[in-house]
Amino acid sequence: MLGIREIASYIPEQRISNLDRMDRFETNEEFILEKIGIEEVSIKAKDEDTSDMAVKAYNNLEKKISINKSEVQVLILITQNPDSNIPHTSSVVHKKLELPESCAAFDISLGCSGFVYGLSIIQSFMESNNFKKGLLFTCDPYSKVINEDDKNTSFLFGDAATVTLITDDPVYISGKFTFGTIGKEGHNLNCDNNILFMNGRSIFNFAARYIPQDVKVLLEKNKWELDKVDKIIFHQGSKFILDTLIRRIGIPEEKVINDILNYGNTVSSSIPIILEKIIGDIKNKCILISGFGVGLSWSSNLLFRNS
């Protein structure tokens, strides 16, 4: 049985403070901390590229667990901000990590739903090819495409990378997944001429309407109950979206993890960054993860602790 063995992340040290620029955007501390819930966003160094961040996440993984690189059979990178369009950045990461030629490597173009999609894809790919060891990276540095004068996006997004080790000796095993797409609404979160645009109201409406329903579908599909879920990790869009989901689904607040104050919305990295922090807690027998955003797309999954 394949599943998540270990996770590591890399969050750049440099920060941009939202409090320092609240006057410029005509807002206040209470709104930034209590509503958006992001005091500062992480930002990569100018000379640091997507593949560099992925490699740093991998180096952090090696500090936690010994990996024989010659045994890695697949590397998947979730990104929409690659080093360049050609070649795929997973190939660059493959080179920098000196992985074997027998290792498959490909990118997946997805945003905030990417980690959950990626988890399903890498496990299915490995299972169908009888692979035992794979690496799932997320790295989408939005600082490459953010207009710093755009309050709708520059307050929210931070840079980060993660890597998840998938093996046949897992700590967490996936239950059934849900997926969905509303392509006709995709223009509400897009990138033209290398500048990110977000219609905040449309994205909020999408999350508030679709994710509560998706949680119900996910539980039904897995024949599981919300009471038996120990922790919930929603994509960390903003504190406001998390608070809205808590209220609309009717979940005890303590089950839902909020962890964006010091680095912001890190797109497809937001879920694995949190998962890394709680993966060692044996009390968490079942964790619900749900990613949603660009596309507009979503995907959710239940992770069960392997006993």
Next chain:
Amino acid sequence: MEATVEKLREILSQTSAKNAAFEIDETGSMREQGIDSLDLMDLYLNIEDTFNIQIPDEDVNKLSSLKDFEIYVNNKL
């Protein structure tokens, strides 16, 4: 269902504006009375769901007070 200022206050109270919903002047600008942009976004969503109407982005700027919403929603019903 008819939109009334009372019903709209109740809907606004379901956002994080909570108690302020019952204290604001119905004819005054909600923004100027401390209801922030995110609470308003939540209010639009809850009004759309409650009355089964759509409030396009281009109409949002025309709506400032609870009274504005009462008239707007009833015209849509």
